[in-house]
Amino acid sequence: xxxxxxxxxxxxxxxxxxxxxxxxxxxxxxxxxxxxxxxxxxxxxxxxxxxxxxxxxxxxxxxxxxxxxxxxxxxxxxxxxxxxxxxxxxxxxxxxxxxxxxxxxxxxxxxxxxxxxxxxxxxxxxxxxxxxxxxxxxxxxxxxxxxxxxxxxxx
Amino acid sequence: xxxxxxxxxxxxxxxxxxxxxxxxxxxxxxxxxxxxxxxxxxxxxxxxxxxxxxxxxxxxxxxxxxxxxxxxxxxxxxxxxxxxxxxxxxxxxxxxxxxxxxxxxxxxxxxxxxxxxxxxxxxxxxxxxxxxxxxxxxxxxxxxxxxxxxxxxxxxxxxxxxxxxxxxxxxxxxxxxxxxxxxxxxxxxxxx
Numbered sequence: 001x002x003x004x005x006x007x008x009x010x011x012x013x014x015x016x017x018x019x020x021x022x023x024x025x026x027x028x029x030x031x032x033x034x035x036x037x038x039x040x041x042x043x044x045x046x047x048x049x050x051x052x053x054x055x056x057x058x059x060x061x062x063x064x065x066x067x068x069x070x071x072x073x074x075x076x077x078x079x080x081x082x083x084x085x086x087x088x089x090x091x092x093x094x095x096x097x098x099x100x101x102x103x104x105x106x107x108x109x110x111x112x113x114x115x116x117x118x119x120x121x122x123x124x125x126x127x128x129x130x131x132x133x134x135x136x137x138x139x140x141x142x143x144x145x146x147x148x149x150x151x152x153x154x155x
Numbered sequence: 156x157x158x159x160x161x162x163x164x165x166x167x168x169x170x171x172x173x174x175x176x177x178x179x180x181x182x183x184x185x186x187x188x189x190x191x192x193x194x195x196x197x198x199x200x201x202x203x204x205x206x207x208x209x210x211x212x213x214x215x216x217x218x219x220x221x222x223x224x225x226x227x228x229x230x231x232x233x234x235x236x237x238x239x240x241x242x243x244x245x246x247x248x249x250x251x252x253x254x255x256x257x258x259x260x261x262x263x264x265x266x267x268x269x270x271x272x273x274x275x276x277x278x279x280x281x282x283x284x285x286x287x288x289x290x291x292x293x294x295x296x297x298x299x300x301x302x303x304x305x306x307x308x309x310x311x312x313x314x315x316x317x318x319x320x321x322x323x324x325x326x327x328x329x330x331x332x333x334x335x336x337x338x339x340x341x342x343x344x345x346x347x
Binding site for chain 1: 174175177178181182185186189190193194202205206209210213214278279281282285297298300301302306307322325326329330332333336337341
């Protein structure tokens with residue numbers, strides 16, 4: 001194996017990512033190559049320095065605190081999802097009812113809180129029944145109470 | 156003497172409603188998740204972040220595919236959570252520094268440059284400055300490789316990048332980390 005190829009594979013060799021046959025070739029080359037040996041040494045230094053992080057341990061109450069948080073959720077994840085869906089449906093239902101009530105209130109203001117001055121009769125409805133100026137009302141009433149087709153026709 | 160149940164068995168129990176079984180998972184992975192958070196965050200609030208990771212993972216357990224590796228999935232959650240925290244922290248820092256500059260002028264710069272103090276006095280705290288020259292990806296890759304001994308493929312899956320990208324970033328991370336260690340005359344474990 002030439003140097004370029006070996007150097008390209010060197011880090012994979014260092015990390016144990018190469019197949020045995022290829023690893024053997026890289027090892028043979030690196031043993032005789034100062035540049036590859038130096039690179040391997042420098043990575044070993046980096047690994048040893050990073051090893052300092054390995055001393056890091058979670059505090060003694062770490063798991064206890066996480067589990068307090070888990071219990072605060074009170075439900076297993078699957079149940080929690082179902083609970084959330086139920087809550088969402090409930091909230092949407094409440095919003096719908098609120099909107100429906102508001103619309104009904106707008107359409108029918110005679111109920112509690114409505115203005116007593118407002119009369120909910122369509123405009124002109126009265127005059128449709130009895131218009132003082134409308135021709136025939138007096139005559140119609142006279143004919144009705146006094147009788148006789150002739151009287152009515154005379155209008 | 157029965158052996159410890161594996162991750163998947165425990166997760167199935169938790170998803171079925173046995174929330175207390177999750178404590179086994181937490182104890183099994185707490186140090187590893189903490190180390191990853193510490194590496195990416197540079198020490199700040201690493202323990203709080205690690206606890207949040209476990210709570211996030213708990214909330215997402217019903218989305219975990221049982222045939223996948225739980226550790227890789229958990230590391231991926233930890234990685235994303237730490238990036239979010241860093242993003243929030245940077246935004247807060249910028250906003251508060253701007254506000255401070257308005258109030259105090261140039262003295263704010265020197266105050267902001269003061270190193271943050273950590274209560275943890277151990278070898279890990281000594282490694283913290285060596286991570287400063289590395290990008291967050293490089294820190295995560297270095298921690299996952301050097302501390303957790305993940306393969307290139309597992310690291311790639313965890314971070315959502317290609318195996319080639321892992322190799323390139325690991326190469327850079329090692330070089331930068333080694334240089335930082337040398338320039339600070341960092342004591343090697345066998346010489347301490």
